[in-house]
Amino acid sequence: MRQTTFAIGLVSLAFAVSASALAQTSADTEGKKAPRVQTSESQAALTPASALEKLKKGNARFVEKNMRSRDWLAKVSATAGGQYPFAVILACMDSRAPIEIIFDQGIGDVFGIRIAGNIVNDDVLGSMEYATKVVGSKLVVVLGHTSCGAVKGAIDDAKLGNLTALLAKIQPAVSASGPGNAKDDAYVNKVAQANVSQAMKEVREKSPTIKAQLDAGTVGLVGAIYDVSTGKVTFLPD
Numbered sequence: 001m002r003q004t005t006f007a008i009g010l011v012s013l014a015f016a017v018s019a020s021a022l023a024q025t026s027a028d029t030e031g032k033k034a035p036r037v038q039t040s041e042s043q044a045a046l047t048p049a050s051a052l053e054k055l056k057k058g059n060a061r062f063v064e065k066n067m068r069s070r071d072w073l074a075k076v077s078a079t080a081g082g083q084y085p086f087a088v089i090l091a092c093m094d095s096r097a098p099i100e101i102i103f104d105q106g107i108g109d110v111f112g113i114r115i116a117g118n119i120v121n122d123d124v125l126g127s128m129e130y131a132t133k134v135v136g137s138k139l140v141v142v143l144g145h146t147s148c149g150a151v152k153g154a155i156d157d158a159k160l161g162n163l164t165a166l167l168a169k170i171q172p173a174v175s176a177s178g179p180g181n182a183k184d185d186a187y188v189n190k191v192a193q194a195n196v197s198q199a200m201k202e203v204r205e206k207s208p209t210i211k212a213q214l215d216a217g218t219v220g221l222v223g224a225i226y227d228v229s230t231g232k233v234t235f236l237p238d
Helices: 002-033 040-045 048-063 072-079 122-134 149-155 163-168 171-176 185-206 208-216
Strands: 087-091 110-114 139-145 220-226 233-235
Touching: 048 087, 048 139, 048 220, 048 233, 087 122, 110 122, 122 139, 122 185, 122 208, 139 185, 149 163, 149 171, 149 185, 171 185, 185 208, 185 220, 208 220
Parallel strands: 087 110, 087 139, 139 220
Antiparallel strands: 220 233
16 A cells, blocks of 8 residues: 555656646747847837937946846847847947947847947948948947057057058047047047047938938937946947
8 A cells, every 4th residue: 555655656746847847848948939039019119218228228237247148049040030130339349348248138139330449431331321221220329448459559640551541530539639648548538438429420420311310310329438347338428
């Protein structure tokens, strides 16, 4: 009798464990089949202001070590058929400032344009126009950062092959910042901020397509500085 009772108990326990495992597997599978990604509907529901708020909250999560857990491969599958990023971010190529990570965003969430010194040229403008006018992104961000090597090079008026012409695009920010040197961190960061403002000015003046969207209020334009020592992004006042 005891053996029979014991056997029944083992069978019941096995069923309970199996049911629990099956439920967990089903939940995991469901989560992987339907990862949270940007869709045409979620993108359309955003405004420039709410898109900016998403980036601010994402950076706060990054700084607070509270980043979202993501099934990256599931997001690859979910975005294979199309993309609906809510923002386009022009940033420096600096390896210490990976866009998606510092804003805690996933695959398909933001367009990233990266070039030394986050400078503006025709190719950058064309990319921004594609992001906003064709794909529907609601926000353009120009992101500079502290201790920028390109900015230091522009301050020193460095000459090196094709880099010479690139650094020349930062010279207006150097001139606007007054005298200083590349060994002064405060001055370097001052020029970096002026360079962000210069880039934003060029976006408005050199892209009628983006300017029209800015004037209509369908797209926003903001500048920001990323601190490579703290991970914090500070958005500049309008």
